[in-house]
Amino acid sequence: MYDKYIKRKIPDQSLEVSRIRLFSRFQSRTSSLLIRLLFGFLMVIVLLVSFNYLSFTFFQSNIRNEIISYNEQNIRFTSERYEEHFQLVQKQMYALYFNEDVDQLQKSTGNARFQLLDRVKLEIIKVVGNPLIYVDNAIIVFKEGSLTLSRTGTNDRVSLFEKFYASRDYPDYFWQRQFKESYTSKLFPKSYFYEHAFFQSGDAISKGLFIPYVLKHWQNDDFYLVAMLDANKLFNAFHRSVNSNFVIFDNQGLSLFSTSELANQAGIPKLPADRSYVLHDNTYYFYQIGQNSGYTYLNIIPGANISEQVSRLNLTLIILLVLALIVSVVISVLFSVRFNRPVKQMVSSLHSSSGKDVLFKSNIREFELIGQKLDDMLQTNARIQSDLVQKNIQLVSYGYLNKLKKIYNGSRGSVDMISMQEYRFIVYEITYKDRFWEEMKEEPGPLTYCIYEFINHSLLGLFPTSLTFQVESRQMLSVINEIDDARMDAYIAELLQVLSHDADYYFFTISISPPYPQRSDFTEAYEQTIKLLQERKLKENTQVVRQSAGRQAVHLLTPAQEQQFDSNLSAGNTHELLHLLDRHLALMERKCATVLQYQEFVIDIIQKVRKTFHALRIDERAIEPVIAGLSTGQSFYSGRHYRRFFSQLLVAACEEIRKHQKNGDPIIDFVLDYVQKCYAQDITLDIVAEHLHITGGYLSTYFKDKTGEYFVDYINGVRIGEAQRMLLETDLRIQDVAVLSGYQNINSFNRMFKKFTGMSPREFRKEKLQEDGA
Secondary structure, eight states: OOHHHHHHHHHHHHHHHHHHHHHHHHHHTTTTHHHHHHHHHHHHHHHHHHHHHHHHHHHHHHHHHHHHHHHHHHHHHHHHHHHHHHHHHHHHHHHHHHHHHHHHHTOOOHHHHHHHHHHHHHHHHHHHTTTTTEEEEEEEEEGGGEEETTTTTEHHHHHIIIIISSSSSSSSSHHHOOOOOOOEEEOOOOEEEEEEOSTTOOOOOOEEEEEEEEEETEEEEEEEEEEEEEEHHHHHHHHOOSSOOEEOTTTTOOOEOOOGGOGGGOOOOOOTOOOSEEEEEEEHHHEEEEETOEEEEEEEEEEEHHHHHHHHHHHHHHHHHHHHHHHHHHHHHHHHHHHHHHHHHHHHHHHHHHOOOOOOTTTTTHHHHHHHHHHHHHHHHHHHHHHHHHHHHHHHHHHHHHHHHHOOOOOOHHHTTTTOOOOOOEEEEEOOOHHHHHOOSSOOHHHHHHHHHHHHHHHHHHOOOOOEEETTTEEEEEEEOOOOOHHHHHHHHHHHHGGGTTTTEEEEEEEEOOOOTTSSSSHHHHHHHHGGGOOBSSSSEEEOOOOOOOOOOOOOOOOOHHHHHHHHHHHHHHHHHHHHHHHHHHHHHTTBBBBHOOOHHHHHHHHHHHHHHHOOOOOOOHHHHHHHHHOOOGGSSSHHHHHHHHHHHHHHHHHHHHHHHHHHHHHHHHHHHHHHHHSSSSHHHHHHHHHSSSSSSHHHHHHHHHHHHHHOOOOOOOHHHHHHHHHHHHHOOHHHHHHHHTSSSSSHHHOOOHHHHSSOOHHHHHOOOOOOOO
């Protein structure tokens, strides 16, 4: 019995042992890093899939509402942008409407009106030149004379709107009728505008799709403004929806702009004011009424589009969910295996070393490698720290430049740390002479850097907390926080002594600002110091400017000299012009004029040449290369440079004028020649017209159109010019000069002379004699 029991028990014990071993093996495997990582990732995947599935089911039920909300927000955004832009255009146009020059146009005549038209044209170009205002052109339509003014110049109203801005919807009588309408501003429906070719066989050129915007004022019906809004640019800028069925209605329900054939007014349902969309005939109408204009902005979306979007989104979400599940499982397995393999190898190597726990020491290869990498990282970090310390001065320099030029770099503290105490500026501007460019044959960059190093080293010796850096290619700036005039004088004296050794190659203009308090505006103080550079005298030596001497009288031409200059320029007399300017430059040199005054004088002469070219209808391309030479202003550091510039300018200008005169108008040539020869005699318009066998009225209009000057004004100009010459070059009495100039009445002569020169003949002769004596 016992033996049977033992035999029966032994198999049972073996089975139990097998079960225990199987459980232990399973437990050891499930406790491995690989299994735990894999289970962990799978749990995360299950949670994410569950979350995504719940999100998908929730989102699926709300997708249509979200699409509707998106379209509501979109039409609201579009209407707000359009409203803001209409207000912006209205402000810009009213600023132009009430421009003083525009108002004066109605009252001016002659040359004054011509100049006003030119200035108003420049204002129009400035306004429509802004690419963000989306205005193709701004047109001033005058009631009197049917004149229009736009960025292209003046045109007859009929010519402009029937040729250059022609439209089937807006012919000339439409624009003429607007003078009788009683609104102040009004948008009109879009229309295609064309420019017709000069020849009848040519095709019309499309100007674009524009929305006319007319602005008037109830107190002044002499003119109104038309802004041609670019409809397509406005739509592309402000309409953000993927749907392109967009319409704008005005207060009367008139369609101002439409991009869709669905916008048939008869098919649009009633749009309640208390809602933002209407569903009608399976079509969604999303609309918004402008708060300022009252216009209705409407997006039309067929219901099929929204259903299609919902289905497409559902399919996309399902595909993304399946792909995310597959990719997540694959990545989890791969990542677990790749992460487990090196760890398993490390554990295997540890168990195989000695059968005991291994203490990780520094002589282990992996830790040695890690130690080496850490050592390399520390050494690299030390080098970086050392490099940062060395370049800290450059970082501070960049901080000063940012603050001087008001550049925000994202860190308020870095700007506030600069100059928390009293400070002063020193600006150095270097000018290289002709000898440097002739002998060195290279760019002055390396030499400028050497000079910068010397200035910085010298200044740090006296002002240890100072900072010097280069702000432009030929300008350096020093910031000093220690206000000590004695040390400053010593530094300037030492610097001038060193710079004098290379005076044949370059010179400096040094401007020193007064001390500024800590709260003084940094940029304004810098700009004031920069302005001091223009106070230097036109001499070839280093100069120090500490304060502004105040604006002296600008050395421009007197009225008499202007008349003489204009007469000789119109006649192309190069020699007389150069002689006049040479005398004036000599006077400026004797009076020690500043660089700024020379620059103003150059600008004045260029304007006179351009004005003459414009009056004679001569292309300015002949003088543009000479004027472009002003951009290399660093070479204009003495009177001879300005004389050379004027010589090149006037030679080119007079050559072009003489060439124009050779190909000139026979009638104008005869009139000019007759007046030059007979100015001392009695000359009338009818007398000259009789020689030409034309009427006096026709000659008056023809002369004004071709020369831009009235016939009487031209005669008086020639006579007064000759009178000036006789007053300066002869000892004749004023009464005799008047008779020889063509004036039999001394009172008429005195009155006309003062009108042209601003002074009496006696005062003119006395002033010129005093200038020559000086």
